[in-house]
Amino acid sequence: MPHGSNTLTSQAHTSQDDPARGTETSIRIGARVIPTRYFLAPLAGYTHLAFRRALRELGGLGLATTDLVHALALISENRKSLDLITTHTVDRPLSIQIFGSQPDVLAQAAVWLEDRGYEGIDINMGCPMAKVNGQGGGARIACQFDAASELVESVVEAVQVPVTVKMRLGWDSNSLTAPELAAQFERLGVAAITIHGRTRAQGFHGRVDLDGIRAVVKSxxxxxxxxxGDVKTVDDALWMRSVTGCAAIAIGRGAMLDPWLFRRLELCESGGPEPFEPTPDEQVDFLRRHFSLMTEQHGEYSCVLFRKFAAWYGAKLGIPEELEVRLRQFSSLSEFDQITDEIRRRHGERESDLATALIKVPNGPVERW
Ligand SMILES: Cc1cc2nc3c(=O)[nH]c(=O)nc-3n(C[C@H](O)[C@H](O)[C@H](O)COP(=O)(O)O)c2cc1C
Incomplete structure (x- = not known):
């Protein structure tokens, strides 16, 4: 996060830290009161129930949102979609993120969720018209505006629970449509908007544009x-809030790098004790807890599902290569216990390397996230 490229001028009129929206630490989203202003951004394939529960146990996390779920697949009760929306009483507050291009299907999915007790719907705005309109200029934007409005309106009108939207700044630097869309979505009754400070064309390249986020706040x-976008430390989060005036922050990859980040932010806001570093033992406990919560949902199959986390934990904990390989290949619960016992003895043998612990991002423009 660049510190210094933005000034803190005129925050007074744009900051959303207004007590009427909640207390200084809590925040209102529609009728929901979210206990902290630091949320988990969805990372498809990573921020599943087990990870969310493990994070929540560390403290400080406000709202979490599921991976994006295809609306039609959900109402068809497709097994994978049902898996994605699986939750638990301790997994609150939670929103379910849905996507699709047909307003009636999106609305049906929202009703389906509301009927089953889910308390918030998040619409992944992605770039709904990208494929239909190809590279067309102004027409595409207008069309996107109308189509996006129709999608949002159909969901807002179908349910009582708060509906939120997540989107990027726009198609590319020549069409920063987010402020205009945000104002329209507010008129249509959306309760909050998450804005990733990059354009669709940027993919994950370049820096997050804080001025772009600020323009949405003002709209x-x-x-x-x-x-x-790109919030990995307490300072990054506070900087984004002060420069943009946004009311809350959603953290994705930073939560993977440092699951204690929400707790740190909570302590910082309450003027709590000095910053802390989790001990290696606490980090191994987190790894074990993450896996054990996964087994509650997926049983022995968790041994396969957990493999994608091996490189991340390996790099973070600085475990020797051969232990990381075992963490990627184990096939039974007892083997997992043996490996983690060994990790407890041998973490730090390799220097921990947060750069390689970063989760992979697509290398070009992204349609959905
Ligand atoms: C692997 C991966 C999966 C993602 N999955 C989703 C998703 O399901 N829904 C969504 O709205 N955004 C998704 N995103 C985007 C993130 O929510 C977030 O907007 C982006 O990573 C920037 O925030 P960060 O720098 O805090 O990670 C994904 C990003 C990554 C890297």
Whole structure:
């Protein structure tokens, strides 16, 4: 996060830290009161129930959102979609993120979720018209505006629970449509908007554009704007809030790098004790807890599902290569216990390397996230 490229001018009129929206630490999203202003951004394939529960146990996490779920697959009760929306009483507050291009299907999915007790719907705005309109200029943007409005309106009208939207700044630097869309979504009754401060064309390249997020904050009258992108430390989060005036922050990859980040932010806001570093033992406990919660949902198959986390934990904990390989290949619960016992003895043998612990991102433009 660049510190210094933005000034802190005129925050007074744009900051969303207004007590009417909640207390200083809590925040209102529609009728929901979210206990902290630091949210988990969805990372498909990573931020599943087990990870969310493990994170929540560390403290400080406000709202979490599931991976994006295809609306039609959900109402068809497709097994994978049902898996993605699986939750638990301790997994609150939670929103379910849905996507699709047909307003009636999206609305049906929202009703399906509301009927089953889910308390918040997040629409992944992605770039709904990208494929239909190819590279067309202004027409594409207008069309996107109308189509996006129709999608959002159909969901807002179908359910009572708060509906939120997550989107990027726009198609590319020549069409920064987010402020205009945000204002329209607010008029349509959306309760909050998460804005990733990059364009679709940027993919994950370049820096997050704080001025772009700030423009979205300024474009709405009263709904909270949740800033998102590249927040990996307490300073990054505070900087994004102060420069953009956004009401809350959604953290994705930073939560993987440092699951204690939400707790750190909570302590910082309450003027709590000095920053802390989790001990290696606490980090191994987190790894074990993450896996054990996964087994509650997936049983022995967790041995396969956990493999994608091996490189991340391996790099973070600085475990020798051969132990990391075993963490990627184990096939039974007892083997997992043996490996983690060994990790407890041998962490730090290799220097931990957060750069390789970063999760992979697509290398070009992204349609959905
Ligand atoms: C592997 C991966 C999966 C993602 N999955 C989703 C998703 O399901 N829904 C969504 O809205 N955004 C998704 N995103 C985007 C993130 O929510 C977030 O907007 C982006 O990573 C920037 O925030 P960060 O720097 O805090 O990670 C994904 C990003 C990554 C890297």
């Amino acid at each position: 709405v009258k009263s709904i909270p704007i949740i800033g998102n």
